[in-house]
Amino acid sequence: MSTATQPAVVTFARTPYSVELREVPVPTIGDDDVLLEVAAVGVCGSDLHMWTGDHSWNVAYPCILGHEFAGRISKVGSRVKNFEVGQRVVSETAAVIDPDNPMSRLGLYNLDPTRKGYGAAVDGAMTKFVRVPARILHKVPENLTFEKAALCEPCAVAYNATVMNSSIRPGDRIVVLGPGPIGILCAAIARLQGAEVAVVGLERDRKRLEIAATYGCAAIAGDPAAWANARDGLGAEGVIDATGFSPSLKTALEITRPAGWITKVGWGPQPFNYSLDPLVQKNLRLQGSFSHHWTIWERVLQLLSSGNLNIEPIIGGQWKLETWKEAFTTMHSGEIVKAVLVAK
Numbered sequence: 001m002s003t004a005t006q007p008a009v010v011t012f013a014r015t016p017y018s019v020e021l022r023e024v025p026v027p028t029i030g031d032d033d034v035l036l037e038v039a040a041v042g043v044c045g046s047d048l049h050m051w052t053g054d055h056s057w058n059v060a061y062p063c064i065l066g067h068e069f070a071g072r073i074s075k076v077g078s079r080v081k082n083f084e085v086g087q088r089v090v091s092e093t094a095a096v097i098d099p100d101n102p103m104s105r106l107g108l109y110n111l112d113p114t115r116k117g118y119g120a121a122v123d124g125a126m127t128k129f130v131r132v133p134a135r136i137l138h139k140v141p142e143n144l145t146f147e148k149a150a151l152c153e154p155c156a157v158a159y160n161a162t163v164m165n166s167s168i169r170p171g172d173r174i175v176v177l178g179p180g181p182i183g184i185l186c187a188a189i190a191r192l193q194g195a196e197v198a199v200v201g202l203e204r205d206r207k208r209l210e211i212a213a214t215y216g217c218a219a220i221a222g223d224p225a226a227w228a229n230a231r232d233g234l235g236a237e238g239v240i241d242a243t244g245f246s247p248s249l250k251t252a253l254e255i256t257r258p259a260g261w262i263t264k265v266g267w268g269p270q271p272f273n274y275s276l277d278p279l280v281q282k283n284l285r286l287q288g289s290f291s292h293h294w295t296i297w298e299r300v301l302q303l304l305s306s307g308n309l310n311i312e313p314i315i316g317g318q319w320k321l322e323t324w325k326e327a328f329t330t331m332h333s334g335e336i337v338k339a340v341l342v343a344k
Contacts, residue, residue: 008127009324009341012062016053021322024064027123027131034083035075036091036132039146040318041125042068042154043339045180045244046267048332050120056269059120066126067093067119070140070149071343080134090149092136092156092297095122110291117291126321126341138297141305147318147340148304151311154338155300156292158185161240161265163193164296165289170194172237175224175255176217178266179208181338183242184314186265188215190240192308198236200224204334211337214313228255235260246270253278261285314338 004026011019029035047065049055070090073083083089096116097104103111118124123131140149161182168174172195176187179201187197199212200220209219218227228236235257241248246268253276256262262284279286303309316336319327327339 006128007321008064008123009066009321010062010064011050011059014053014059014061017051018053019051019065019328021324022062024123024127026129029075029077029131031077031079032135033077033131033133034073034080034089034137036069036089036125036130037071037074037343038069038125038128038130039071039343040069040150041066041341042150043327043331043341044068044119044154045182047119048328049244051328052332054269056267057120060122063120064123064125064127065119066124066341067117068150068153069118069125069130070146070152074129077134083134083137088140088142088146088149089137090140090152090297090301091118091125091130091132092138092294093117093119093153093291094136095133107293107295110293126324128321128343138301141301144301144305147315147342148311149301150340151315151338152297152300152304153292154181155185155304155309155311156296157265157289158182158189159296159300160292161242161263161289162186162189165287166190166238166240166263167261168193168195168238172196173228173231174198174238174240175200175228175236175252176240176242177224177248177252178241178243178245179205179212179219179337180242180244181314182265183240184208184212184215184337185311186240186242187212187217188309191216192303198224198227207335208337211313224251225255234258237261238263240265242266244268246272247274250274253282253284256282256284258282259284261287263287263289265289315340318342320344
């Protein structure tokens with residue numbers, strides 16, 4: 001490691017609120033890597049869960065948070081091709097993969113069981129410089145700001161859930177459970193596919209539901225059954241569960257019409273404690289959706305640079321790295337959908 005240091009937002013224990021700003025070494029790079037100078041990094045719901053200590057995944061403590069990031073290349077490794085110092089780039093999250101894993105060979109390295117992601121298993125980007133393998137870099141169009149480019153990652157999660165792992169046709173009635181960043185982005189993409197969409201939350205989610213409404217979605221605080229059944233009483237064609245709350249799947253089972261589908265993209269550590277018999281009785285398809293891969297990122301970058309997917313409404317503010325706690329607190333309160341940390 002380099003002897004130079006840099007400030008970083010580090011989670012250091014499973015105990016709630018074990019996150020602090022620390023001085024850490026500037027990483028050195030390998031022959032196939034670049035050293036990326038971070039210009040913007042999005043705060044993800046998973047960052048908040050690691051901050052509050054209620055996450056359901058393993059973390060390699062201590063670990064620098066942040067996996068939604070964009071910036072400029074500061075150094076390039078000796079074997080790196082097609083990238084050069086000064087280029088504007090955005091990075092995927094699959095920091096470590098096994099290229100020989102059967103899933104990686106299919107191009108589905110997001111499903112490689114040995115995959116390690118930034119901000120949990122590998123030091124992330126809530127700092128100044130981060131080491132990135134060139135294989136997961138994408139060039140950022142000149143008309144796309146770093147703040148928006150950093151949010152390619154949640155857009156890619158939503159694209160995978162909505163386009164790749166769901167079956168949406170124009171005119172379908174789709175319910176999205178959860179008005180967080182992923183839920184609202186799933187709703188926005190479903191609207192691009194021609195669906196009628198309702199986004200569902202709780203009373204405390206009113207501000208986020210108002211953002212969902214700007215995408216032409218019905219905003220529902222409470223029970224979505226009436227909206228789902230409004231056509232013929234049989235329910236919605238599909239439900240995207242983006243809540244991260246296991247009991248919400250029960251709602252999805254209740255409001256999906258026979259022969260419909262449910263896509264689950266939100267994590268939830270709680271046990272079900274209810275029967276999945278409606279899944280059988282209704283002949284439903286239950287689909288998980290995890291992460292993303294190269295082609296999805298290229299599509300998302302096109303959608304963002306063309307303006308067809310407008311993410312301006314979800315960006316609730318920008319904070320400097322040193323004020324990370326204010327950004328986390330504001331986003332956690334539900335006052336905004338997305339916080340972004342930016343370089344000085």
